[in-house]
Amino acid sequence: MKADKELLLKSPNIVWISTHDINPDLGCYRGVWPGAEYATTPNLDRLAAEGARFDNAFASAPVCAPARSAIMTGCFPTAIGTMHMRTKAVPPPEVRLLPEYFRQAGYYCTNNSFTDFQVVTPPTTFDDCSSTAHWRNRPDPETPFFAAFHGMVTHESRIYLDEEAFAETTRNVGSGARHNPNEAPLPPYYPDTPVFRRAWARYSDLITEMDHWVGDILAQLEEDGLAESTIVVFWSDHGRGMPRAKRWPNEAGLREPLIVRWPGAIPPETVRTELVHTMDLAPTMLKACGLPIPAHMHGIPLFNGNGEFSGQQNDFVFGSRDRMDEAEDMSRTVRDARHRYIRHYHPDRSGMQHTQYPDHLETWAEFRELAAEEANQLGSGTLPNRLTELQRSVVAAGRPQEELYDLIADPHETVNLAEDPAHGAAMQQLRSALADWQDRYGDLGLVPERKLIEQWRPGGRLRPTDVPDVSLTSGGLEAKCSTAGASIGWTFDPPGDGMKAGSPLEQVSGAPQNDGRQWNLYTGPVTAEEGTRLWVRAWRLGFEPSDEVAITIN
Structure with missing residues (x-):
């Protein structure tokens, strides 16, 4: 057990910072992406200077749910059924959401808090998926973590808020950082009208507000003494929330900012020009942390556990x-x-x-x-x-x-x-x-x-996940499930009042169903004091969860 812990302590932490609906409209992409010189993004510019900026990164789809499904599974949406906006797919049994692999390896996994992966996210995926999820909540400060933060401030809907709501949304954008509509670098496929100039300036103000939020997260890593041991990845799900970008399979719909900082592994001021799918992030994170890459993943690792960039590159990038x-x-x-x-x-x-x-x-x-x-x-x-x-x-x-x-x-x-x-x-x-x-x-x-x-779903009914087969052995409680692709969770928390309905957005985006209990991912025999009661359940993506099994350790 001691050797395993020592191994885990050598594993880098991961922080994902993602936003919605932007192209590489960041100052660090000046001269790479047309119009990036208009941006005011000091924190992201600094992050890029401290690590690697990817100049040719692309989403797998020009809209959020399919694009996010690719990032979280490492698979093309068209291959696993997650390509429609929106759906509740039933991926092949081998497909799982990325954080499960990290939980299985002993990482503390959090998501704050948007999901939208085209499936109902099972409680085996994250230790905490909520608006308060944070690496700071892990039970042991020596436990490595995978912490995802998903900001909504740049979502297309924010561009069109009324004046009061927009001012509140961009409250951290000072008057000197506001973008002048008269200077907006409109691409030629947009009519040069006050509506488009105002929208572009507001889009850019929202990016500056988002940059402030990114700065807060980076500052927290510094405060906790974790910046040097953490891989930070910044990405957007797809392109800007305007016509001929979001929802269009064109360059502006699919071209993304992608920045990775890994102190001591990736040199500062690194610029990568190869073609990259944001889908490649899933195998890349596994490779960087020394974890095996499942054979079914379609993405390729961009760099290895030493921060060395792969000789394996994409000849083409695809979208749908x-x-x-x-x-x-x-x-x-x-x-x-x-x-x-x-x-x-x-x-x-x-x-x-x-x-x-x-x-x-x-x-x-x-x-x-x-x-x-x-x-x-x-x-x-x-x-x-x-x-x-x-x-x-x-x-x-x-x-x-x-x-x-x-x-x-x-x-x-x-x-x-x-x-x-x-x-x-x-x-x-x-x-x-x-x-x-x-x-x-x-x-x-x-x-x-x-x-x-x-x-x-034959006849409109979810297929059931088989009830786990649970047994007590000399090594502890063991469990298995006969449903291909099922993940098993266990908890000490007794059943309460049932599922609590999430918000409409949480329901449509497939947020974990909240029963008020902390579910652990089963990775091997569970031990507890004699007389302790446990509950065990199984989940398979796209299936109905299994019934629970209750058992008392004796």
Whole structure:
């Protein structure tokens, strides 16, 4: 036991700091990402200077729940059924959420507190998943930890708050740090209107507010003397919360900031330019901590336990867009170091189909209003002039079946080269890469969603997880479950008044169901004093939890 503890003490701690809905619009990406020079982000700039900045990191989907499922499983959403926004998938039995691997290795795992992984998060995943979850709550200060903090301040909804609510949300952004709408670096696919300039300035103020929050977390690590022994990872789930970014499988929908600091392992001022999936974070964290990488994970480790960067790199990065709430759609994309290729399976549908939630947001409404004004111009026999041809394509009724962009010459993806013979070789290479990816991993987006749900839940009913087989041995309480992929939890806490309903957001995002008890992940025989009563239960992602087994140690 002593040797195991000594081994654990050598394991680095991990802190994940994630935010919503931003591109690399941080000062440290100045000259790398267009418009990053507009940003005010001193804490994240310092974090990048102290570690590694990844210049070409990409989400697996341009919307939160599918993107987060990839990060937390290390698997492509299209391969495990988590590609629709939103769903409650039943992944293959080998798939588990990343923190379970760390709990199994003795880490204290916390999440503060957003989930949204496309499954109901079982209580075996985290020691604490709540608004107060923190590494400081671990029972032993020598226990290594995996602590995730998920900030909501940059979520698209915050851009459009009323003046009073926005001022309160950005209360830590001083007057000198406020972004001037007149200087907003609008990309050419947005109309240059007060609505878009105001939205861009507010988006940037929210990033500055988020940067303040990041600074607080980093300061807490310093206060606790943990900065030198902790891997800090900062990431966003996907791109900015405006049209042709969030929900679009374009560069602005998928390109992410990714920063990693690991003192003593990764040298300061490191810049990495290889293609990276944020999905690669799952195997990377396991590798860095000396833990085995499950064979089913699709991501690749970016660096090893010494902070040395892998010779294994992605030749391509892949992404997908599927149902966006009520908007039925399917697109697939692949990118290499220079080009992005997109294939739309429904070219007769708008990329900006009516979707109830974002359609009430001001930038969406502005596009709709300008398109309506152009329709009125056409109705009066006048050529439309409210939008450029590029801007008009955002809200158009259809789109090309294929798109190809040279991202070095055209970072805003303004000129579709799909029919340009001069780019035929790139088209063919990327078409082939996309087809090979779909063949290798499978693409459940090709299966009608209703058929998929029936396969997962025959007759609309969750499959049950088998009751654990529990026995008392000379080594302690042992348990096993015959359901493939099940995780077993145990607790000393007796049943209370039943499950407490979470908030609507917690329910839709799959937060752990709260029964007021502390569930431990079963990793081996459990010992306790004679007469102690324990409860044991099993969970399988996408299944109904098992019934409980109560047993008294004797």
